[in-house]
Amino acid sequence: MTKIKTSILLLFHSQPILCLAFCCLIFYLIQNYSFKDPLKVKDRPSPSNFYIEFAKADEFPVLYAIGSSQELERVVPSSVYTKIKPGDKIIIHDNGTTSLSRISGKKRLALGIPIGLNSASIDDLTALPGVGIKLAERIVEYKKLNGSFKSVDELDNVKGFGKKKIEAIKPSINLD
Numbered sequence: 001m002t003k004i005k006t007s008i009l010l011l012f013h014s015q016p017i018l019c020l021a022f023c024c025l026i027f028y029l030i031q032n033y034s035f036k037d038p039l040k041v042k043d044r045p046s047p048s049n050f051y052i053e054f055a056k057a058d059e060f061p062v063l064y065a066i067g068s069s070q071e072l073e074r075v076v077p078s079s080v081y082t083k084i085k086p087g088d089k090i091i092i093h094d095n096g097t098t099s100l101s102r103i104s105g106k107k108r109l110a111l112g113i114p115i116g117l118n119s120a121s122i123d124d125l126t127a128l129p130g131v132g133i134k135l136a137e138r139i140v141e142y143k144k145l146n147g148s149f150k151s152v153d154e155l156d157n158v159k160g161f162g163k164k165k166i167e168a169i170k171p172s173i174n175l176d
Helices: 001-015 016-032 071-073 105-112 135-148 153-159 163-172
Strands: 048-058 062-066 089-092 098-102
Touching: 048 071, 062 071, 135 153, 153 163
Parallel strands: 048 089
Antiparallel strands: 048 062, 089 098
């Protein structure tokens, strides 16, 4: 036991940066973890911002988090202002015109924006947990045959969906 203590002391004595890093780690752990209620997770802020993506040819898309209607009016072109919804993508063409699309399903989920069952593509639907390409294709096929979804629970009519899977993805979808 004394050999271990000696080894540790020698390590910290010969490596002061390692000692400092270890002390910082201990301080960080004490600061950020509550020992009174160890199972409580810190609250995440809810996504109250209005997210819009701007895309222009040959450039990376830019994502904006807009907090007020004045800011939205200032940033969004007047040609699409009345039609815009959270999670929309504004495409700026080379000739200066604009068109609307949707942010990809993966980005929408990362931003806390639900994926609309009635407007989602197969790619968007595969971003949902537990939904692969085949199941996404069945959802799109169901929409073609039966029209728009009237309720999220209607997914129960799609082969491969059960109550558990519907409950698991409910927070990530809407009827948009």
